[in-house]
Amino acid sequence: MGVEGIAAARRLLVALDFDGTVAPLVDDPSTSRATPDAAAAIARLRALPATWVAFVSGRPLDALVQLTESGPDALLVGSHGVEVSIRGELAPVELNDDERARMARLEAALTELVTAVPRARLETKPVGYGVHTRLVTDTERVPPLQQAAREAADMVGGFTTRLGKDVIEFSVRDVTKGDGVRMLRELLAAEEGGPVAVLYAGDDVTDEDAFAVLGAGDLGVKVGAGETRATERVADVEAFAGLLHRLASAREASVAHH
Numbered sequence: 001m002g003v004e005g006i007a008a009a010r011r012l013l014v015a016l017d018f019d020g021t022v023a024p025l026v027d028d029p030s031t032s033r034a035t036p037d038a039a040a041a042i043a044r045l046r047a048l049p050a051t052w053v054a055f056v057s058g059r060p061l062d063a064l065v066q067l068t069e070s071g072p073d074a075l076l077v078g079s080h081g082v083e084v085s086i087r088g089e090l091a092p093v094e095l096n097d098d099e100r101a102r103m104a105r106l107e108a109a110l111t112e113l114v115t116a117v118p119r120a121r122l123e124t125k126p127v128g129y130g131v132h133t134r135l136v137t138d139t140e141r142v143p144p145l146q147q148a149a150r151e152a153a154d155m156v157g158g159f160t161t162r163l164g165k166d167v168i169e170f171s172v173r174d175v176t177k178g179d180g181v182r183m184l185r186e187l188l189a190a191e192e193g194g195p196v197a198v199l200y201a202g203d204d205v206t207d208e209d210a211f212a213v214l215g216a217g218d219l220g221v222k223v224g225a226g227e228t229r230a231t232e233r234v235a236d237v238e239a240f241a242g243l244l245h246r247l248a249s250a251r252e253a254s255v256a257h258h
């Protein structure tokens with residue numbers, strides 16, 4: 001299924017990773033924003049009937065709400081599938097005592113490791129941690145730091161590890177972006193009373209879980225280089241915004257015919 005094919009789907013969910021897909025990677029994660037071109041294409045898609053745009057991200061949900069400048073109709077999945085917000089209704093994530101205790105032990109160990117490597121940074125998330133190395137200038141120190149972080153997580157036990165772009169992440173919940181996409185598709189299909197086709201786009205290894213739940217009537221788009229199970233690829237964030245505009249134009253034409 002190509003872009004023009006999926007544009008003709010009766011009901012379409014456009015599920016998007018955020019960092020590296022609609023927003024270029026930057027040194028300060030709090031300053032990330034979708035490019036104006038991507039934002040314009042998303043607005044065009046959102047204006048169409050039977051068309052939904054969702055963000056499915058590794059970001060904590062509160063950051064995702066802020067960075068995507070989401071309105072009350074937003075469909076958001078944060079923390080790699082763990083946190084979900086459907087049109088402002090947040091399903092709260094409550095850690096149990098055991099999870100809290102393991103988080104505290106891992107935080108102590110990671111804090112010590114990160115403090116020892118200049119410009120490494122620890123991101124604290126609702127269900128885990130990210131060890132960021134984007135700004136580490138002594139790059140030889142990155143692999144040993146990541147290895148030590150992995151060992152610390154193994155020692156505490158029960159963490160899912162994900163290697164992303166200049167980040168290694170640990171989550172106390174074993175949920176994926178694939179679970180998030182499946183949940184969104186089922187929700188919309190139940191609401192609308194019929195099947196929903198999905199276009200999913202992402203740039204990182206964690207997006208492969210989402211590509212894995214796509215079927216014959218869906219479309220996976222990999223943004224940038226790297227191995228992927230997605231069937232379509234674009235070079236970068238700018239090219240992906242172009243694809244979103246192409247999708248919006250084709251869907252506008254398809255809607256006009258029906």
Ligand SMILES: O=P(O)(O)OC[C@H]1O[C@H](O[C@H]2O[C@H](CO)[C@@H](O)[C@H](O)[C@H]2O)[C@H](O)[C@@H](O)[C@@H]1O
Pocket residue numbers: 017018019020024025026027028029032056057058059060123130132134164165166167169204206
């Ligand atoms: O699933 P995503 O929406 O792609 O989020 C993945 C992680 O994104 C953030 O880190 C990455 O983007 C930062 C801003 O461009 C960049 O500085 C960092 O090097 C990247 O790893 C975010 O901080 C993480 O929480 C997300 O899991």
